[in-house]
Structures are given as structure tokens and as C-alpha cells.
Amino acid sequence: MNIIPIEYYLVLSAFMFAVGITGVLIRKNAIVVFMCIELMLNSANLALVTFSSYLGNAAGQVFVFFVMTVAAAESAVGLAIIIAIFRNKLTVNIDEINIFKW
Amino acid sequence: MNALFYIASVVAIAATIMVITRLNSIHALLYLIVSLLSVAVIFFLLGAPFVAALEVIVYAGAIMVLFVFVVMMLNLGPQTVEQESRWFNPKIWIGPAALSAILIAEFIYVLISHGRQNLDTRMINPKQVGFSLFSTYLLGVELASMLLLAGIIGAYHLGRRKEAVFHRYFRRPDALYERLHPKEENKIDENGLKAGDKPLSKTNVSGMKQKKSERGEL
Known part of the structure; x- marks a missing residue:
């Protein structure tokens, strides 16, 4: 039924990961940087599900569940940090958030 | 497909x-x-x-x-x-x-x-995943629940509006400082109006006062 090579899924996953890395490196809006981190986690999920389907093992999908848990906790705390910084500095530009530097 | x-x-x-x-x-x-x-x-x-x-x-x-x-x-x-x-x-x-x-x-x-x-x-199918989740990886599920709890508490703690205690670095004459220490003409009086503004109508203001007194009784 399905004759797509496993490499295609992995290449798609790697492409999304690379785009996520590029986004983290080039963007200056902290929220967009967070979105790119979510993209990278999501591409890792795609690779896990691919191998889970390839090996016929449910463990890969269990790990996707854990990755989603980590992503949810991370985004909740991270966005709270962004809001706290915005209250103090009135910006989310990561070039202006240099409060450790003086 | x-x-x-x-x-x-x-x-x-x-x-x-x-x-x-x-x-x-x-x-x-x-x-x-x-x-x-x-x-x-x-x-x-x-x-x-x-x-x-x-x-x-x-x-x-x-x-x-x-x-x-x-x-x-x-x-x-x-x-x-x-x-x-x-x-x-x-x-x-x-x-x-x-x-x-x-x-x-x-x-x-x-x-x-x-x-x-x-x-x-x-x-x-989901049955297999659920079986794996609650047998082999049960400890992982427990840890994930603790992680989510830590996430909730952390987000609440960070997002809470605290007393405005600022590091000296932030204390500079900008918009933030003015917002925290409003000038005299921007201060809001007990009628919810700025000092420069005129009340829209007499009834409006009296209605507000009425509400305020009700609240005071409560």
C-alpha cells in the first residue's frame, strides 16, 4: 500500500529541523524564536513516529508523548518569562534584552 | 496514498x-x-x-x-x-x-x-500505545505529570504581578518609570476621572458615587 521510502520522511524531518535552527539564529523576536524551537521539537517527533512505524514498535509514539509534555511545559514557562521581561523592558527584541551585561 | x-x-x-x-x-x-x-x-x-x-x-x-x-x-x-x-x-x-x-x-x-x-x-493503534504508556513507561508518565505541575507553578510564579521592586539598572527616566510613578495631571481621582477631564454628566458621576458607597457598605 505504502511504497514511500523511509528516507523521505527523515529528509522532511531534517529539513524542518534545519529551518527551525535557521529561524532561531536569524530572528530577533523572542516569540518567533520560541516558535522555531517548537518546530524543531516537532521535526524530532516526525522522526520518532517514522521509526516507530518502521519497526512496528509503540515506544516511539510514547516518546512523542513525552516530547509533547516537555514542549508544553517549556512553552508555558518560556512565555511567562517573555511576559516578565516585557513588563520590565517593554520589548521582546532579544538584542535589547541584555540585563546581565553592565 | x-x-x-x-x-x-x-x-x-x-x-x-x-x-x-x-x-x-x-x-x-x-x-x-x-x-x-x-x-x-x-x-x-x-x-x-x-x-x-x-x-x-x-x-x-x-x-x-x-x-x-x-x-x-x-x-x-x-x-x-x-x-x-x-x-x-x-x-x-x-x-x-x-x-x-x-x-x-x-x-x-x-x-x-x-x-x-x-x-x-x-x-x-492507540490501544497499543496506551498499554505501553501505562506498563513499560509508567514511571515516565509520573515524571511527565510532575514536569507539567512544575511548569504550571513556574508559569504562575513568573507571570504574577509583584510589588514593583526594580533593580537600579531599570530605574531610569523612561516610559516604564512614568507609568509606575504617574504625574500629577495624569493621576486618577476617586471618580475614575483624570484631573483635567470634566465629568460627562452629573448623573453619571453620582451613579458612580452610589456604586462606591454600596461597595463600601459591603
Whole structure:
């Protein structure tokens, strides 16, 4: 039924990961940087599900569940940090958030 | 079946590239949601309906709503878009993009040089996943619940509005300082009006006072 090579899924996953890395490196809006981190986690999920389907093992999908848990906790705390910084500095530009530097 | 995979992956790639190139953060967010949904379609085609449903509900539903709320609350406005467009020139993005392109080319080369292996999709139904989740990985589920609890407490603690105790670095004559220490003409009196404003009508103000007295009795 399905004759797509496993490499295609992995290449798609790697492409999304690379785009996520590029986004983290080039963007200056902290929220967009967070979105790119979510993209990278999501591409890792795609690779896990691919191998889970390839090996016929449910463990890969269990790990996707854990990755989603980590992503949810991370985004909740991270966005709270962004809001706290915005209250103090009135910006989310990561070039202006240099409060450790003086 | 195969065509569905190709369509979904083209949508995923296009939406993913749009995420990092849109200047307005809410546009990037909407493209991210499209990207997540197309990945959910690919999960479904891979025979993983549990993860596909989780992707739609948790990622595209819950986490993205969190992002929408934050973007909406910050309300950054058009000057931020203008700022982003000034930074977003090829001089900045060509370096990281080229290095990422080299890495992806290497990865594709490694995969292709090993010969192709067709994926005969094996359906893993939610029952199997649930059984694995609550037998082999039970401790992991417990730890995940503790992690989520820590996330809730951390988000509450960070997001709480505390007494305004500022480090000396932040104490400078800017908009923030003025907001915290309003000038005399911007101060709001007990009628909810600024000193310069005139009340709209007599009844309005008296109604307010009435309410205030009621509240005082309570």
C-alpha cells in the first residue's frame, strides 16, 4: 500500500529541523524564536513516529508523548518569562534584552 | 496514498519556511499552525492515529493558543514589524541559512548512499500505545505529570504581578518609570476621572458615587 521510502520522511524531518535552527539564529523576536524551537521539537517527533512505524514498535509514539509534555511545559514557562521581561523592558527584541551585561 | 504524503509534505515545507520569514509574529504563528496540522496528516498516513490526534489537540490546540494569547497581550504593533524588516536583510540570514543548507545536503547524501528502504506502514493503534504508556513507561508518565505541575507553578510564579521592586539598572527616566510613578495631571481621582477631564454628566458621576458607597457598605 505504502511504497514511500523511509528516507523521505527523515529528509522532511531534517529539513524542518534545519529551518527551525535557521529561524532561531536569524530572528530577533523572542516569540518567533520560541516558535522555531517548537518546530524543531516537532521535526524530532516526525522522526520518532517514522521509526516507530518502521519497526512496528509503540515506544516511539510514547516518546512523542513525552516530547509533547516537555514542549508544553517549556512553552508555558518560556512565555511567562517573555511576559516578565516585557513588563520590565517593554520589548521582546532579544538584542535589547541584555540585563546581565553592565 | 502516496500523493497525500507528497501534498502534505509540500504544505509542511512551505508553511515552515513561511514561519521564519514572516515579519509579523501573528502571521508566523498562523503558518506554524498550518505546519503542525500538515505534520499531523503525515502522522496519520504513517499509521499513528494517537499521535496525530495528540498533535492536533495539544500542539495546534493548546500550545498555539498560549502563543496567540501572548502575541495578543504584548500587542507589539506596526513599529516592531518595521524594525524586523530592517534587520531581515540577506547580510544577516545568508550565513545561518547556508550552513543549515550544507547540513541538510550532507544528511540527504548519507541517507541516499545507504540505499532505499521502503516503509511498509504498520498501523499502531492507540490501544497499543496506551498499554505501553501505562506498563513499560509508567514511571515516565509520573515524571511527565510532575514536569507539567512544575511548569504550571513556574508559569504562575513568573507571570504574577509583584510589588514593583526594580533593580537600579531599570530605574531610569523612561516610559516604564512614568507609568509606575504617574504625574500629577495624569493621576486618577476617586471618580475614575483624570484631573483635567470634566465629568460627562452629573448623573453619571453620582451613579458612580452610589456604586462606591454600596461597595463600601459591603
